[in-house]
Amino acid sequence: MPIRLHNSLTRSLTELTPRTPNRVTMYHCGPTVYSSPHIGNFRSFLFADVLRRFIEDQGFQVTQVMNVTDVGHLTLDDIEGGEDKMEVASRKAGKTAWQIAKLYEDEFHDCQRQVFVRTPHHMPRATEFIAQMGTIIDDLLQKGVAYQTNGNVYFEVAKFPQYGKLSGKVLDELESGARVAVNDEKKDPRDFALWKTDSLHQMQWEAPFRGGARGFPGWHIECSAMSMHYLGPQIDIHTGGEDNMFPHHECEIAQTEAHTGLPFVGIWMHARHLLVDGTKMSKRLGNFFTVGDILAKGYSGLELRYTLIRVQYRQTLNFTLKGLDEARAAIGRVQQARQRLVRVGGGQERAGDDDLTAAVATAQAVFTAAMQDDLNVSEALAAVFEFVNVVNKASMSVVGAKNGLVAFARFEDVLACFGGEPKGDATSEAPAELVALLAQRKACKQAKDWAGADRIRDQVAAAGWKIVDAQGGARLEKA
């Protein structure tokens, strides 16, 4: 069975057939680093992470790029109005825009680690790709699909008749839209900025294209330049939140395809927004949570991750604190079942004769089919919990226990929301008696038996291994 993903461009399920066999290129619109990342942002980033993990699980080699927007994202980006978000944050905090960018980029990376995101292969900053943006702008000016007025450069939407093909917004509808900003400089209110001049803007550069003025880039051109730099003119998958579809992705398509003459993206994917307690998350309603807010309430990154990925990405997710409590209980059930497998596998619990072959095969097959079906994480989780029920009741053999651990390791490798050791971790290759010692040590620590825990650490060391304490739980590594 192939992986089938919902393509926002064709509004249909599309089989993933990468341009280069067995290699998948993915670009994700990353954070704008002007404030602490909120859980809505992270629903989208975690969707991208699960997507990558599953595609890798299916044997593809993935190259993943997620940008950091640190300049040019306006407060009213849908109508090209307002001020650069970095400038606003800078003024409020009494720091420079560069300091703000560094502060929140660091926090973003920290949040990614807290919720076990596999680090993308490239995480470029927009401010470091000004020259590449200039190359595209220069070409668009030469081709006559962009024009310059008072130093500002605009993309001329009328020159790209396919504009609107992603979002379905037709030109007339856009033209008559009441929210289109009044800007006398533009030939057409729908034209969007590629380069802007503003003598007060803190982040500015000499024009990276011929005949231009000092200024800073528009938000959309950043993603075109960075994806092209790392992944070439055509990419397999591009993701973002549903709010990115228009105008951001629509503009990315226009300027990239006008520049290269080639279809830009194979499959466009958009994660839906989440609701909090049944309504849109907003600071005004007091239901606004950053990742840090949730961790400060005593929930773990694992629990947050579970909560944010458990509903398929195109479905509405209603985030509640009760949902985090349910996540804690669900993770606990999986870990208990795993621990039983560790005990039977390590001889601490009497073994039976079920080798779990049939149950493992069923669980794996149902899990895979669910994920192949447009990343249906809820169905995949149902397969995991069905397997948990089997493990809890089974009278399994030592081999059965080890088979069961292999299945759990794979589920963890793809979803990374249960804790324990993912596939490929050295722990899965460690002798069973050491794996059992690891479980015993955890019990010691829970019982605050520090001497016992230290003794086990020494025993493991004597066998040539070491225990590494990590956020997902302790693991074994060869010393």
Ligand SMILES: [Zn+2]
């Ligand atoms: Zn983008």
